[in-house]
Amino acid sequence: MRKIYVLDTNVLLHDPHSMFAFDDNEVIIPSVVLEEIDSKKRLADEIGRNARYVSRELDRMRSLGHLHQGVDLPNGGILKVEMNHRAFVRVQEQFGEMSNDNRILAVGLNYYLEQSEEDEPRPVIIVSKDVLVRVKADVLGIIAEDYMTDRTASPSDQYTGHLTLHVHPSVIDEFYTYRFLGVSQLGLKGKLHPNEFVILRDELGTSKSALLKVSSDGHRLEPLHMSNDPVWGITARNAQQRMALELLLNDEIPLVTLTGRAGTGKTLITLAAGLMKVEDEHKYKKLLIARPVVPMGKDIGYLPGEKEEKLRPWMQPIYDNLEFLFDTKKSGDLDKILMGLGSIQVEALTYIRGRSIPGQFIIIDEAQNLSMHEVKTIVSRVGENSKIVLLGDPEQIDHPYLDAQSNGLTYLVERFKEEGISGHVTLEKGERSKLAQLAAEKL
Template identity: 60%
Template sequence: MIKAYILDTNVLLHDPLSIQSFEENTVVIPAVVLEEIDTKKRLTDEIGRNAREVARILDKLRTKGKLHEGVELPGSGRLIVELNHRSHDQLEKHGLEKTNDNRILAIALNMMEEAENSQNIVLVTKDALLRVKADALEVHAEDYLTDRVAQFDHIYKGYSEEWMDSDTMDRLFQKKNLRLIEAGIKTTLPHHFYIFRDLSNPSRSALAMADEKMEKIDLFLGESDGIWGIRPRNVQQRMAMELLTRKDIPLVTLVGKAGTGKTLLSLACGMYLTEDMHQYKKLLVCRPVVPVGKDIGYLPGEKDEKLRPWMQPIYDNLEFLFNTNKATELEDILAGMSSVQVEALTYIRGRSIPDQYIIIDEAQNLTKHEVKTIITRVGEGSKIVLMGDPKQIDHPYLDEYTNGLSYVIERMKHADISGHMKFEKGERSGLAQLAADLL
């Protein structure tokens, strides 16, 4: 049965292509939504870009006919721009003021009166309070879920724990590798890690890693001596260090709670490959400029001085790696090396970045479009590492389902040039681990 989906402004600003996500049903865009989108089109951020994209899509559809009468969408379905041809009596009836949200609700109520089955009228909004208000007025409301990926708790981990009989484990240690069938594995993903435990002796274990062709697993011993004074403290860090130092894996994603060692481990591996091994010409470290809590406003000084408060977490880790006590010591070291560059993501569009080790910290605050823009900047011979905690999102329009980091992990896990690791154990301090678990 054909349904009518009424889209709120935040749905279109979140995903301009959402109008094509409702199959053969009718998509209704209230005129007040167009008014709100019009106020956003001059913004220079992601919201402004999406507002302009919505305008272009609607303008193209306008060539097919009058939007207020309805036009066919590409593929299937219809689009109608609803001008609220009926009065606002429904608002007055329920004692509601003529706010933009209430005007959208009024259209839903009017369409429900005209429909044969009121359950076929659905309001789609990412505004939880509007869904609550709609529920009070007996309007069926839903969140926009089409672009969601796996919830963080169910996101791809990059490794799995399996049981293996003693004879098979002996062959793995002897031959150093096994075909998937020999190891009792039906399917796998490129660069997926396995923690095998002996069925007859659970204290005996082996680490293995699937190759990029997903034909066999190789015995993995891991790095135990450490890099740049940083030794892996748990098995996830050992496996992540393998991904971070492999030239043939140009895309690495890392997720984990605060204090699990993502940034420090990545910086250590980046410094090692750049300064010691000379595999890359430069180490580029970037973070999105998204504040926690209230923004501190404009900052004085030149670009580097303005960025310093935002980039301070990176400098903290570099001070630890270089074992410096004063900020001026680190600045002198970085000035002398000239191969380490720390900057915000604001200036990355239009760049081509070849032969560099690129670290993107706090990638959970990036949108799908932003993360695509960043990865498409990567040139020949470069490696990019995206890391973050999807549980700690400061971006007002993202959540653990829709952020760019989770999106990349789920979309790229089948690619033979990518690797992923989910950190489980915090190593910063006992207090940090307890806070990450309980707060």
């Protein structure tokens, strides 16, 4: 049975292709949504870009028929712009002021009441990324859902890049003897992914263990190639940090993603690996470090000064880590060092569109605040002989339209886990301090 989906504005602004994502069902766009889309189309950010895309698509759909009567979609569905708000009074009785959200709910309620009078009523579903809109819809007796099309696996099922297996000690002995194992020897029900890490432990309870990495073709388990020597003064403190350094220092893996809670060392070890590759080994011409300009809490507004002075507050976490790595003692020492080196560039992601970036070690910090489109834009900028590392904590998202399952970083991890040119590790143990670890766990 075909369903009727009423779309909230935030769904279209989050994914401008969403109007085509409901198979052969009927998609309703309330007229008030057009007003909200129009108010966003002049913005210079991704929200504005999506608003302009939706506007162009609706204009293109006009050539197929009258939108208020409904036009056919390529997937067999129907798209309709709804002008009818007859259910105003009932919604107003429940929620008072007739806000834009309540007008969208009124459209959904009107369809629900009409369908309830039919012999074979069709389900009416309001789709919104706004939790309170879904709650209000439930109060009115209407089915409400989040937009799920672009969501990845739940946090508990997301790819971590490593797993622990308990095996017979003879399997561990065989690995140390021949320095490799066939994936088939482990007898796993599911398959292992390229560049995934495996910790083997003795099922009999002894301390015998081994740390292995799946080959890029996914057929063999091999020892780690990188030693555990300090990298710019940084030594891995746990198994996941060792895995991360293995990926960061491997020039055959141009895409690396690291996730984990605050204090797990993502940014510090990545900067250390980047400095080693650029300054010591000269594998890359430049170290480019960038992060999205998304404030936590209330925005502080415009900042005075030149571009570098404006960016400094946003990039301060990067500078803090660089000061630790360069062991600077006085204020201003780091700026002198960076000016002298000339090969380290700290940038805002605002300026990366349109660039081609060859021969560079690129670090994108706080990537959980990027949308899928923004991640695509960034990764597609990477030129020949470059390596890109994206870092972030999917539990700390400041973007209004993203969550742990729909952000660009999580999406990238899930889409590239089968590729031999990429690697991922979720860092689990906090190393910043006992207080930071407890805060990440308890708060």
